[in-house]
Amino acid sequence: MKKTIGLLLFPGFQIVDLAAVTVFEVANAMPGGPYYEMHMLSEHGGPVASSSGVAVMTQPFSAPGFDTIMVAGSMELIQASAPFVDFLRDASRASRRTASICTGAFLLAEAGLLEGRRVTTHWALARELQRRYPKTRVEEDRIFIEHDHVWSSAGMTACIDLSLALVEADYGVELAREVARKMVVYHRRTGGQSQFSxxxxxxxxxxxxxxxxxxxxxxxxxxxxxxxxxxxxxxxxxxxxxxxxxxxxxxxxxxxxxxxxxxxxxxxxxxxxxxxxxxxxxxxxxxxxxxxxxxxxxxxxxxxxxxxxxxxx
Structure with missing residues (x-):
């Protein structure tokens, strides 16, 4: 049975975060697939413009019922609407796991989903996340973190590492390794690896x-x-x-x-x-x-x- 993934988008989201979707797309083409069913979601549905100006077609929020709910990030911190935060909170509670990419961690925190949890985000904004939400446990030098069914990743291409880790958790290391090879990713960075090089x-x-x-x-x-x-x-x-x-x-x-x-x-x-x-x-x-x-x-x-x-x- 395919696992459903809902990716929450908002105006000004960072389009590189869609690389996370590519991981699941490539996994679906592997023997034994398809493994995932993707849904692009937004508050009102229809085309949602990224920060680059490229728009993505989305479905409007509906009754939550996803295996995994993910939140995209952005180049600049955004103020999410009350309906967005409410849906995120409800969808997280109804899902097996929740994940954020980059500054999407701020939206998880706004929805009250990070209190007492270890979390990471883009290194440039990690201290701001800790300042705004002092009950979180921000680790600024991590590629991704999983704590109590909530996953979070660093920025930009770290979304690939996060999605590969989700595939590995769902179907094993061999499938994740084959997906990485197909995507010409040198290797999947582990969660504990430094964001710096x-x-x-x-x-x-x-x-x-x-x-x-x-x-x-x-x-x-x-x-x-x-x-x-x-x-x-x-x-x-x-x-x-x-x-x-x-x-x-x-x-x-x-x-x-x-x-x-x-x-x-x-x-x-x-x-x-x-x-x-x-x-x-x-x-x-x-x-x-x-x-x-x-x-x-x-x-x-x-x-x-x-x-x-x-x-x-």
Whole structure:
């Protein structure tokens, strides 16, 4: 029996959130499908314009009766109408689970659905969500969170990770993996993964420095000397060192440490690996060096990150 999903839209919604629908569409085309039935909903029905100006045809709100109710997000915070909030509240109570994308978490909170629950949203607005709704437990550096049948995700493309997680929860990891492969998604990010990326933070401006950083990220277990990185960038050692610092504001050694710390944190949060195994896998000579790097990056040792991940799980 197909699971029904109602996606609530409003004028000015962020159209990239429709990528969440694509996950369910692709799942339906897999062997054994269709698995889902999608309904685009709005307060009055008819075409609803996104923030980009592209409109989507919707059905008007009706008697709630969906397996999953989802709320889209927006580029700017919007003030939802009373009928919208009322329907969301009623639909959530009548559904097996509720989910928000990006700033849709604000609408869940307005409907009183987040009190005492762990929740995430776009990192740029996480603190505002906590300020407005102090009874929520906002975690600003998460891709998605599920707490007591309420799911929430970060912004933009995190809606894909959220929907893949919903598919996995419904039909298993193999189907979710096949959907991700069909969508040419490199992998489904786990909920605990950081919204931030060391490569984005470094923000190299040239292809050659980007190539060197990508090479480093793929070969963290290696020593990654400046000469090796310069070779990957097809530059002399002197040219590479000068260009690297100009473009990233860091030395190559510091940037490699940043990549290693990020990879180590992901391993710790996503698995049950021993600390010394993590240190070896990401290229630290020993756990003590990794501990010092964690203190510089996060202010806490790896063991504290591991305890926090266990507590969240």
């Amino acid at each position: 060391a490569l984005l933070e470094l923000e190299p401006k040239s292809d050659r420095i980007q190539t060197a950083l990508t090479y480093a990220k793929r070969n963290l277990r290696k020593a990654l000397s400046v000469d090796e990185l310069a070779d990957a960038a097809s530059l002399s050692r002197r040219q590479f060192s000068r260009a690297f610092r100009l473009e990233t504001g860091q030395s190559p050694a510091k940037a490699v440490e940043t990549l290693r710390v990020e990879a180590a944190r992901n391993m710790i949060e996503e698995g049950n690996h021993a600390i010394d195994v993590v240190a070896r896998e990401v290229g630290f000579d020993d756990p003590e060096r990794m501990r010092r790097a964690f203190l510089r990056a996060y202010g806490v040792p790896p063991q504290a990150v591991k305890r926090a991940a266990r507590a969240a799980a």
